[in-house]
Amino acid sequence: MTQADPPAAGARLLADLAALGPYFAVDVHHPGSPVRPPWQPLGELTSSPGALARRIGEVRERLAAAAGCPAAAVEFRVAASIAQLGLCARLLSPALGAAAAGRTLPVDVGQARWVPALGGPFRLSLPDTAVAAEAGTAATAPAEAGTAATSALLAGPITQIVRSVEAMAVSPRVLWGNVASAVNGAATMIAAARPDLAGPAVEAAAALLADPALTGTYQGRPGAAFRRRNCCLIYRLSPERPAYCGDCVLGR
Numbered sequence: 727m728t729q730a731d732p733p734a735a736g737a738r739l740l741a742d743l744a745a746l747g748p749y750f751a752v753d754v755h756h757p758g759s760p761v762r763p764p765w766q767p768l769g770e771l772t773s774s775p776g777a778l779a780r781r782i783g784e785v786r787e788r789l790a791a792a793a794g795c796p797a798a799a800v801e802f803r804v805a806a807s808i809a810q811l812g813l814c815a816r817l818l819s820p821a822l823g824a825a826a827a828g829r830t831l832p833v834d835v836g837q838a839r840w841v842p843a844l845g846g847p848f849r850l851s852l853p854d855t856a857v858a859a860e861a862g863t864a865a866t867a868p869a870e871a872g873t874a875a876t877s878a879l880l881a882g883p884i885t886q887i888v889r890s891v892e893a894m895a896v897s898p899r900v901l902w903g904n905v906a907s908a909v910n911g912a913a914t915m916i917a918a919a920r921p922d923l924a925g926p927a928v929e930a931a932a933a934l935l936a937d938p939a940l941t942g943t944y945q946g947r948p949g950a951a952f953r954r955r956n957c958c959l960i961y962r963l964s965p966e967r968p969a970y971c972g973d974c975v976l977g978r
Contacts, residue, residue: 825872
């Protein structure tokens, strides 16, 4: 992949995002440059149900290997929920990190690239035009631009992912709850890495959580007081000794 050379302001944004953690870090590339392994077009996951189903299958196999059981023993809906949560968290986190810093990072999934990996955040590359756009708007209403970028991501690719996985017989309440959890998780990680951004991170997350699609999926505000109103289903991996996420409705 041809690496781009972002402007100074864009380079600072990339460095600031990387400092927040691996869910926020992004690479950049020139639009139209050849896609060379191990990179792959990320848009396939949002535009092709078959590609998304294959990703879910890979997650299912990894979960089964970790549990020491055959893949068939892991419920498909559990693997689908976990795969969707991880994908949404990886897409939302950089945009929220930029918004919390009063900056903007448009995430064009159609031009984005990724390195398929399991067990954590995968490498994500955006066209360098996204960073150039940030440099151009840095002095003009950056907070509003950052909020608009996250809202566009939610209305576009995130909604498309939710609908695709819902068509695979997974409850939309679970899937939208996963999105809300991803938003809260990003705000929590930002606050942990940059305490000075805790307030802006909460505000950026709260603005996104106010979207009608997420209404009723949680209670409280981003941070320690946040709790979902449903479950990501991960407890189903070991129902005899269930483990719950920190924001799970079943955790109390």
